[in-house]
Amino acid sequence: MLFIFFIFLRPPTTTARNPLAEVSSDDFLRSAAGYGEEKLSTVVVGGSLLCDVFLDGISNLQSNPITGASMMVSCNTGKKTSKSDWTKGRTDEYGDFLIDLPSHLHAVPNIEKKCIVRILHLPKTSPCHQALNGHHTRIKLSSVKNGFRTYTTHNIHLRPKKHTSRNKAM
16 A cells, blocks of 8 residues: 555656657667768779889980879868878779778868878889878869769879989098
């Protein structure tokens, strides 16, 4: 009898039920917004990295692909820079690179103005190895089809720094 009395004295629960919160989880909401496992779109940035070398020292220019260079696409999202604002890739044997942007960067407004390609590292075997000086290039939209956007840098040309002798008398 006392038990029944306490049941009736218990304060009523006033928490309102939110059916969306019950059905939705963080993973579901991310997926519904296009940021989950299933990609709703694909955005890639590609180009070629070339080392321009003068064969005869002055006029005979030859462009050679730079293999194995580390490249990075960096986007200014308007927030404090974080690791999620950039992604990396490498050049292949032809000097070509193709970097797939993470889903959360697909909707960056004015992506052509906010994202750049940087060269992070050049192989020591490249004649242009010492030409690396924070070089960056803007991207340009080259195609859009079926949820697939492609941006390009076209060809990025580097030239070796001229070697100057610094002989000191000893």
